Structures are given as C-alpha cells and as structure tokens.
C-alpha cells in the first residue's frame with residue numbers, strides 16, 4: 001500500500017517534526033549542528049510512528065488522531081517540543097505550518113470517522 005502520495009505525506013510530516021525538534025534542541029540543549037542524543041532518539045521514535053500510522057494514506061494530524069500510538073513518555077516530550085517550537089516554526093518554515101494547519105482542519109477519512117464513532121459509543 002505504499003504509493004508515492006502516501007510516501008510524500010509521510011515525508012512532509014517527518015520534515016516538520018524534524019524542524020521542530022531541531023529548533024527545540026538548539027534552544028534548550030545544545031548550540032551548533034546536530035541533535036543531542038535524547039532529541040535524536042525522540043525524532044527517530046516520532047518518524048517511526050508516523051511511517052507506521054494505521055491510517056495511511058489518509059492520516060489525520062497526530063493531535064486529532066483517535067488512536068494514541070505514542071508511548072506516554074514520548075507523547076509528553078513531543079508535546080513539549082511542539083508547544084515550544086510550533087510558534088517559532090512559523091518564521092522558519094511558514095509553508096510547513098500552513099500545510100499542517102490545513103491538515104488539521106481536513107475532514108476525517110472514512111476509516112478515522114468510523115473509529116472515532118466507535119470510541120464515542122464506549
């Protein structure tokens with residue numbers, strides 16, 4: 001099921017998360033090139049999760065997803081990164097922010113909608 005559209009989408013998400021973790025790490029942990037080991041680990045984890053998302057190719061943005069596939073500890077760290085780097089990313093990569101904003105407001109795919117409904121009934 002790995003077609004080029006879905007690959008492109010995964011790559012976009014990965015690029016965005018990479019930029020955000022870079023902004024975060026550079027401000028909080030180390031100056032200069034490269035990520036600190038913890039941030040590198042977080043990035044590897046996030047990239048892996050995105051590429052294995054069960055909703056591909058119509059993946060919702062992670063914040064809107066009915067499934068929380070991140071382990072709690074990683075989820076907390078990613079949230080912190082986004083809170084910090086999200087507003088700063090607007091200046092670095094406005095296209096990525098706009099793209100993400102548009103994705104956030106996109107309607108659920110059928111698969112997502114069905115699962116959300118099922119979970120609401122519980």
Ligand SMILES: [Zn+2]
Nearest residue numbers: 025029036039
């Ligand atoms: Zn770091």
